[in-house]
Amino acid sequence: MADRRVGIFGGVFNPVHNGHVAIVSHAIHELNLSKLYVVPCSDPPHKPIPSVSALERFRMTDMAFGDTEDVIVSQIEIKRPGRSYTIDTIREIQALEPDARPVLIIGADNIDEIQKWKEPDAIYHESDIAAFTRPGHILHDKRIILVEMEPYPISSTEIREKLQAGTPVDKLIPSSVLDYIKLQKLYI
DSSP, X not given: OOSEEEEEEEEOOTTOXXXXXXXXXXXXXXXXXXXXXXXXXXXOTTSOOOSSOHHHHHHHHHHHHTTSTTEEEOOHHHHSOSOOOHHHXXXXXXXXXXXXXXXXXXXXXXXXXXXXXXXXXXXXXXSEEEXXXXXXOOOOOTTEEEEEOOOOSOOHHHHHHHHHHTOOOTTTSOHHHHHHHHHHTTTO
16 A cells, blocks of 8 residues: 555636635645645546637646645646546556555545546546535545535636626636736636
8 A cells, every 4th residue: 555645636627716726725734645636637528628728727727736835737638639537547647656546636526426437446446535525514435535625605617707797706716817817818
């Protein structure tokens, strides 16, 4: 068994927001991770293709986390052709970190979705899974580590809607990301 643990936090990050930043910070400390890979996906299999390119989403995610100690923003899924599957990312990170145990970080809303993902049994076998949830949430799956955290009161969808409506979002996303969105005229 590996002594070190490395986190994997994947997502569309369309756009990355302060809730994502809070999860990463909390995960590193609560799960005792030696490092955490933040992995923007390119072509998500269970969601529509995002309106903003994978490269733009990577750039924003890198701005949000680039200076964060023990965090690596990775292009693993962006560089991989075709659909982005979690099990493939777990295996690539394991190859990069052979002396560490991968810890897949998900929201509690994704727990029931894992069975619909590619090779769900392999995901459970080849990584630990940590689900972030609201305090008091009861989980009956003993294979999943439950991490309680106050919920962040907004989603990327709501942020996109606010940006399109011209409503301020400066308290919801990192300032560097907001500056980039304005400069590139994204989500308008």
